[in-house]
Structures are given as C-alpha cells and as structure tokens.
Amino acid sequence: MTNIDYLIIGGGVYGAGLAWELARQGREVLLLEANTIASGASGGLGQRGVRANGRDIRELPLMRRAYELWPDLAERIGGETGYARVGGLHLIERDRELVSAPAQVWTQERFGIPTRLVERAELHHWEPGLSEAVMAAIFCPKDGVADHTATTRSLAQAASNLGAQIREGCRVERIEVSGGRIVGVITSAGERIAVGQDVILCANGGATDLLAGLGVGGGIRLPVWQRLPQVMLTEPVAHVPMTRLVGHAHRRLSIKAGPGGRVMISGGWLGRVDPASGLPVAVASEVQGNLAEAVAVYPGLAGVGIEEVSADRWESQAIDGIPIIDRIPGVENGLFATAWAGHGWAIAPAVVELLADWVMAGDQPDLLRPFSLGRFGASI
Ligand SMILES: Cc1cc2nc3c(=O)[nH]c(=O)nc-3n(C[C@H](O)[C@H](O)[C@H](O)COP(=O)(O)OP(=O)(O)OC[C@H]3O[C@@H](n4cnc5c(N)ncnc54)[C@H](O)[C@@H]3O)c2cc1C
CATH class of the missing domain: 3.50.50.60 (FAD/NAD(P)-binding domain)
Structure with missing residues (x-):
C-alpha cells in the first residue's frame, strides 16, 4: 500500500x-x-434531522454553513441524499420556555439561522393535530431531514x-x-x-x-461515553399529523413523517446492552416513555402500533x-x-x-x- x-x-x-x-x-x-x-x-x-433549532450556540456557525451545503450535495456527489427542507418546529408548552423563546430566536438569527416565534393560532393552523397544550413554537424554515x-x-x-x-x-x-x-x-x-x-x-x-x-x-x-439512541417507526396511520421536523422545548421528543404514512419518533430515549447476548436491545420502558411523549403532543397518535424499534447504533457523547x-x-x-x-x-x-x-x-x-x-x- x-x-x-x-x-x-x-x-x-x-x-x-x-x-x-x-x-x-x-x-x-x-x-x-x-x-x-x-x-x-x-x-x-429512518431519517436524520438536519436541524439548527435548539442547537448549542457553538454549533450554530457550523449549521449555517451546513444549510448552504445540504441542498445541492446530492448533485455534487452524484448520489442520493434524500434531503428535504421541510422546516423545523421547536414546540413550547410551558411559560418558562415561552419566556426564554425570544432570546433563542434572537441568538439563532444572530448566527445567520433564520428563526421566528410562531404563536398559537398560526401554529395550530399549520399543524392541526397538535395538542391544545402547545402554546407556541420556534420555527426554523431551513431545517429539514435527510436519508443518512x-x-x-x-x-x-x-x-x-x-x-x-x-x-x-x-x-x-x-x-x-x-x-x-x-x-x-x-x-x-x-x-x-x-x-x-x-x-x-x-x-x-x-x-x-x-x-x-x-x-x-x-x-x-x-x-x-457511548450510548444507544432509540428510534421508532409507527405502523401506517390514517393521517400523518406533522409536515415538519418537530422537536420540543422540554419533552424528550423528536418526531417527523416517516415513509409510507408512518411516523418516526425519537428524542434521546436509549437502548442498552443485553447482558445475556452482549448485543444492543431496545428497552420496553424507553419505548413506552417515548411513545407517551409523542401522544402528549399529538393526541391522535394514541393507540398507534409500533412497527419497528431500533436502538443498535452506538453514538459517543462528551x-x-x-x-x-x-x-x-x-x-x-x-x-x-x-x-x-x-x-x-x-x-x-x-x-x-x-x-x-x-x-x-x-x-x-x-x-x-x-x-x-x-x-x-x-x-x-
Ligand atoms: C438513532 C440516532 C439518531 C440520530 N439522529 C440525529 C438527528 O436527527 N440529527 C443529527 O444531527 N444527528 C443525529 N444523530 C447523530 C448522527 O447520526 C451521528 O453523530 C453521526 O452519524 C456520526 O457519524 P460518524 O461518521 O462520526 O460515526 P459512525 O457513523 O458511527 O461511523 C464510525 C464508523 O467507524 C467504524 N469504526 C469504529 N472503530 C473502528 C476501528 N477501530 N477501525 C475501523 N473502523 C472503525 C464503525 O464501524 C463505524 O462505521 C443520530 C444518531 C443516532 C444513533
């Protein structure tokens, strides 16, 4: 060599x-x-979120540049990326997050991340399936998803x-x-x-x-250290209740439309290593916890079946x-x-x-x- x-x-x-x-x-x-x-x-x-919304301030300049690179990456490499700029919402249900929202909007804007606060009426018009408890959202129109x-x-x-x-x-x-x-x-x-x-x-x-x-x-x-983030895909639903990439200010929830009328749910819930086999496995309580967060925000998902759960990809965390x-x-x-x-x-x-x-x-x-x-x- x-x-x-x-x-x-x-x-x-x-x-x-x-x-x-x-x-x-x-x-x-x-x-x-x-x-x-x-x-x-x-x-x-599933797919990965291409999101600036809610990111650490030190990563915002990187995200600003990434926003420029994602749209024509497929053309530049001559292959599929599945990238779609669907916009991203960071949902707010509590006064304490509403109070800090203007500061987050200001900061993201300052780093070149187009961001604005969407108030209740406009938000529920956009996303009619949302729980009434959701009072506002921070919106980043340049957020999206990609096929990782x-x-x-x-x-x-x-x-x-x-x-x-x-x-x-x-x-x-x-x-x-x-x-x-x-x-x-x-x-x-x-x-x-x-x-x-x-x-x-x-x-x-x-x-x-x-x-x-x-x-x-x-x-x-x-x-x-290493962890095993969990991702779940529901069975096909009659109506997928979100059109954008959705995150949440205080719930451990990330949710987006999946393939074939399914919904993809994640947000930091974790799998573990099975001591008997030594292999990564999903944990029932983490699956239920993640689903409960999704249903709290999109009540129409109550009773939905989970078709697939994956918690087998190691990710490192500092x-x-x-x-x-x-x-x-x-x-x-x-x-x-x-x-x-x-x-x-x-x-x-x-x-x-x-x-x-x-x-x-x-x-x-x-x-x-x-x-x-x-x-x-x-x-x-
Ligand atoms: C379930 C899940 C959901 C996520 N969702 C999002 C999201 O929505 N948005 C977002 O921005 N990020 C998300 N991430 C994070 C993102 O996917 C990862 O940060 C990113 O893919 C890491 O890329 P990487 O190339 O560093 O690592 P990897 O893709 O893990 O690649 C590392 C490679 O190194 C190889 N390797 C390891 N050791 C050796 C060795 N000794 N010799 C040779 N090869 C070796 C491994 O086999 C592996 O293929 C998510 C991650 C997970 C797991």
Whole structure:
C-alpha cells in the first residue's frame, strides 16, 4: 500500500465525507472501515434531522454553513441524499420556555439561522393535530431531514469514483507511534499499514478505544461515553399529523413523517446492552416513555402500533454535550473527531469541509476552535 496521503479510520458520514472532500482535491486516500459503510450511527432506521433549532450556540456557525451545503450535495456527489427542507418546529408548552423563546430566536438569527416565534393560532393552523397544550413554537424554515444511510453510502461511492481506496471489514486494532509521529496502523487481521502524511480518526465511539491504546503518555482518555439512541417507526396511520421536523422545548421528543404514512419518533430515549447476548436491545420502558411523549403532543397518535424499534447504533457523547475535534495530542500527524452526542448528522457537511482544510493546510479552522480538547484543561 504505497502513495497514500491520508489514512481515514471509520466509514460513517465523517469518514466517507472526508474521503470525498480529500479525493476531490486530488489527494490519495485510504479509508478503513471495521464493518461496512454506514454500519454505525450514520446508518439504520429512518431519517436524520438536519436541524439548527435548539442547537448549542457553538454549533450554530457550523449549521449555517451546513444549510448552504445540504441542498445541492446530492448533485455534487452524484448520489442520493434524500434531503428535504421541510422546516423545523421547536414546540413550547410551558411559560418558562415561552419566556426564554425570544432570546433563542434572537441568538439563532444572530448566527445567520433564520428563526421566528410562531404563536398559537398560526401554529395550530399549520399543524392541526397538535395538542391544545402547545402554546407556541420556534420555527426554523431551513431545517429539514435527510436519508443518512443513502447519503453516507453516496459519499463513499463518490470518494471511490475519485480514486479513494475503501476497505470494509478492516478494523484498526492499534495505532503505531514513533518519534512523535503515527507511522502505521495494525488491523485485526494482523496487517500493518504504513502511514504517509496524516491519520484522521472518524471512528465515533471507536476513537475512544484507539486513543486510549495510543502509545503516547500512557494513552489518551476523553470525558466521553457511548450510548444507544432509540428510534421508532409507527405502523401506517390514517393521517400523518406533522409536515415538519418537530422537536420540543422540554419533552424528550423528536418526531417527523416517516415513509409510507408512518411516523418516526425519537428524542434521546436509549437502548442498552443485553447482558445475556452482549448485543444492543431496545428497552420496553424507553419505548413506552417515548411513545407517551409523542401522544402528549399529538393526541391522535394514541393507540398507534409500533412497527419497528431500533436502538443498535452506538453514538459517543462528551460531558458537555458538544463534539471534540482536535489534533491527537502527542503526535504531529493525527486528527480526530468524535462525541457527536446524537446531533452530529446535520453539521457533517460543514465539519468535513473544515477538517479537509485543516489536514491539507495544517491550520486549525476558527469555526472548529470551540471543539478543542483544551476546553477540558491542559492535562488530557
Ligand atoms: C438513532 C440516532 C439518531 C440520530 N439522529 C440525529 C438527528 O436527527 N440529527 C443529527 O444531527 N444527528 C443525529 N444523530 C447523530 C448522527 O447520526 C451521528 O453523530 C453521526 O452519524 C456520526 O457519524 P460518524 O461518521 O462520526 O460515526 P459512525 O457513523 O458511527 O461511523 C464510525 C464508523 O467507524 C467504524 N469504526 C469504529 N472503530 C473502528 C476501528 N477501530 N477501525 C475501523 N473502523 C472503525 C464503525 O464501524 C463505524 O462505521 C443520530 C444518531 C443516532 C444513533
């Protein structure tokens, strides 16, 4: 394996997206994926929300750029993304959230995210299936949805069409460091792959293990853990009660129209690992809890059957709920990006563009500075 400029570990939207960005700029790229493209958080049931509404303030500049990139991404990569700009509502049921809503509208507007408060009458005219308890909503017309599995596969295909080498079923067990540089990686098959310029770790939760096992300063530990976000698809309903991407100010709820007259329900409810099988499984109380939140907001969903539940895609989360994107400490030729906390999808096109600039030019882009490891102190 010679003439590789960049080695990317992980074939989710970040690894595949970065491979495409680098390949289209004429770089030689090798991407190693432990399983198959989109077998992690970037694949699976339903669609992902492409949302600025309610996002951490430090992510808003990334989302503003992502808004520019999503609409013609399919055309640029010559493949499907399933992107649709349906608009996003952040529902408000309590005075305490109504009071802070103008500040959220102001902040999002200030960061270039078109946002406005929609009052009760207009909101219920738009979404007649909403509970009377919903008193207002923060509306972002540029929010939307995308087909994550299709997009990730399209990005990988586009990268491959431009000459990027993609190897599936190739798990990196260990990163080899010598003289302050990454010099190679060892795969689970025992193969050693030499590294040319840089290694970019886009392995989501897998990054944590690889960094912990790094032969630098006894390994690098991050304030990060893994979780299994739950997604559910109802059976087809007579009337899908929402046309937009819907989130909520205080309920753990994200809800959108699904395929074939179904409704997709999520919002941060979690699966767990079954101790007997060691495999991820859904938890009945989490399914019921998520459904109850959906019915509280859309009473017409009462009694609806759940056709499919999935809680088998690991997602990493940092203690402060925003990503960690930085150089790998102690080596001069490594970067990593992880801890997307269940909202890494929407910003991906903007982040991979910046990551590509970073690896090629060597300078940390300003928009990525808030996500540095340094925010946790100097000793990591
Ligand atoms: C159920 C669910 C719902 C979500 N909803 C939204 C949403 O509505 N909006 C939003 O913005 N975000 C959402 N997200 C978050 C978003 O999907 C993720 O943040 C994003 O897909 C992460 O992409 P990634 O490429 O970093 O990780 P992944 O897609 O997990 O890819 C990492 C890849 O690395 C591979 N890998 C791991 N270790 C190794 C190794 N040692 N060697 C080789 N390969 C390795 C894995 O097999 C995997 O394929 C959701 C996530 C989940 C799970």
